[in-house]
Amino acid sequence: MKPLLPAVIVTILGASLSLAGSGCSQARRQSPSAPTRSGPAPVGAAPAKADAPAKPKDGVPATYLELFDDLVAKVEKHHVFAEAKKPRWPGDKARLRKVFEGVKTREDALVALAQLQAALGDRHCYLSPPTDLRPTRLALGIELFAETSGADTIVRVADILDPDLANNAVEISIGDEIVAVDGQSVEDWLAANPFASNSLNDRVALSERADTIVAARLPWTRVQKGDKRTLRLRRNGQEHDVSLTFVHPSKWEDATEINFDHSPAMSTIGCRADKHPLYSSFELSAVGTNLCVYRPTTGKRDTRLVRYLSFRYPYNGASDDVRAAKADHDLLARELEKARAVVLDLHENRGGNNPFVFLSWFAKKAWDHQQVHVTVSRDFPEDDVRQFLFGDPTMIERYQTAAAAGKTVESWPFLCPKDGKLATDGTCEARGPRPSEQVTKAPVAVVTGPDCTSSCDSFVADWSAFEMGPLVGQQPAHGFTTVRHSYALVAPDGRDLGRFRIALSWEAYPRHGAPLEGAPVKLDWETPATFETRDTWIDEAVKEARRRVER
Structure with a gap:
């Protein structure tokens, strides 16, 4: 098999809505050309029972193919593709059109729409479910790890989550290689699921494509609870088949979840219920709202480790959000007061609030705010403009004025405060550092x-671009899109299909203008990503960060 992507861990419990796997087939073995429950039947296969034809109405497509063509026209007119995605789109569009040619039912359409959404390659653009359907996760109870080796992609069992499976090592064990899925080779399975990820990070994309083997998310899949999946496993040169059942992951998740109903003793609350200890040379010293602080157990220098879990503070309103962040800020200031060096671990931080607030806590150098470039069109009515510009009256008026004048792009600095207000024009360069905000x-x-x-991503991009200190680990997600628009989707029979999102902006630094979406950052040291290092790469990255910051 032609080499595709480097190694990557597959996490089956956290797939986002837009990454809903295209699903899985029945337990019986099937040839690659046989229709499966993973999506619309292939071209030439026996047609599925179609939904009853609908009478044409205003705003309602006559067919699912017409829905596809209408969405693609909007995508090609308004969506801002990342540079790496642009050359792939024509081929992706042709392949997806063939998928939609086979769509006969609402269920098929939801699967196909998930593939189209993922093909846009934007981490912030996802499908919302129809109002009458509730997203539901299903999984087989195992976790996978995929990596390339020479010309092959190898997928192995990385962890066993279902306790019933863990007690049966004869059937399945950590390290087993998956060579076939329902009679289809792993290589063919991955090739048949190119739109199972919207990630521009190659490692993540491979992870999420392999994820379709062991996980699914309704309603963007044909898998149902209780469906079987047959995996052919190779162990020590010998192969055998194992049949697993899709169940809700609460079967094993609920066993480790602690909440207020348990009346837990505060002394028992740690940072996060990790399956494996993350750090071999640090121990927990303080727990905050969104972060934890660790002290060293080895070495002579007092280097502290901050594990920042999220920049998102969603509480009871803006004031409560800021107070929660202040509690973490003040905790850090106390814990890091005597630190000689600090390692800030953001490997699992999925973003949230204004990144420059948190950057000002740690940065010792000035930085630029990214410039937001928004495409302008007269196609969007005022209500739509109000929605994707967050109701800001100044920006709405500016956008509408630009549209009336025939401009195609408007730009402004990202979250740049000037004179007590957010700037809506110009650039925002050489900001900070802010000594009064620093926690160390x-x-x-x-x-x-x-x-x-x-x-x-924004925090890390600034840290790298303005050389604020050592940056190690693995590439982040490369997702920056700020302004997005969603379209309500209606089936030919008038039923709701959810909402489809496109990106209307791209972000770049004012000094060089190169788009940031999908662009790798410069790492001072990159952690090897192999099956052997799947549980230790974070610890190795922290050790390397410590070595560099203590120099």
Whole structure:
């Protein structure tokens, strides 16, 4: 098999809505050309029982293919593709059109729409479910790890989550290689699921494509609870088949979940219920709202480790959100007061609030705010403009004025405060550092990884671009889109199909203008990503960050 992508861990419990796997087939073995429950039947297969034809109505497509063509026209007119995605789109569009040619039912359409949404390659663009359907996760109870080796992609069992499976090592064991899925080779399975991920990070994309083997998310899949999946496993050169059942992951998740109903003793609350200890040379010293602080157990220098889980503070309103962040800020200031060096671990931080607030806590150098470039069109009515510009009256008026004048792009600095207000024009360069906001005067090194996205991506991009300190780990998600628009989707029979999103902006630094979406950052050291290092790469990255920041 032609080499595709580097190694990557597959996490089956956290797939986003837009990454809903295209599903899985029945337990019986099937040839690659046989129709499966993973999506619309292939071209030439026996047609599925179609929905009853609908009478044409205003705004309602006559066929699912017409729905596809209408969406594609909007995508090609308004969506801002990442540079790496542009050359792939024509081929993707042709392949997806063949998928929609086979769509006969609402269920088929939901699966096909998930593939179209993922093909846009934007981490912030996802499908909302129809109002009458509730998203539901299903899984087989195992976790996979996929990596390339020479010309092959190898998928192995990385962990066993279902306790019933864990007690039966004869059937399935950690390290078993998956060579076939329902009679289809792993290579063919991955090739048949190119739109199972919207990630521009190659490692994440491979992870989420392999994820379709062991996980699914309704309603964007044909898998149902209780469906079987047959995996052919190879162990020590010998192959055998094992049949697993799709169940809701609450079967094993609920066993480890702790909440207020349990009246837990506060002394028992740690940072996060990790399956494996993350750090071999640090121990927990303080727990905050969105972060934890660790002290060293080895070495002579007092280097502290901050594990920042999320920049999102969603509480009871803006004031409560800021107070929660202040509690974490003040905790850090106390815990890091005597630190000689700091390692900031953002590998699992999925973003949230204004990244420059948190950057000001750690940065010792000035930075630029990214510039937001928004495509302008007269096609969007005022209500739509109000929605995707967050109701900001100044920006709405500016956008509408630009549209009336025939302009195609408007630009402004991202979250740049000037004179007590957010700037709506010009650039925002050489901001900070802000000594009054800093939580430490010690040098800081940052650890990043594939789950670092959105405002975490922005934080890491600034840290790298303005050389604020060591940056190690693995590439982040590369997702920056700020302005997005959603379209309500209606089936030919008038039923709701959810909402489809496109990106209307791209972000770049004012000094060079290159789009940031999908662009890798410069790492000072990249952690090897192999099956052997799947549980230790974070610890190795933290050790490397510590070595560099203590120099």
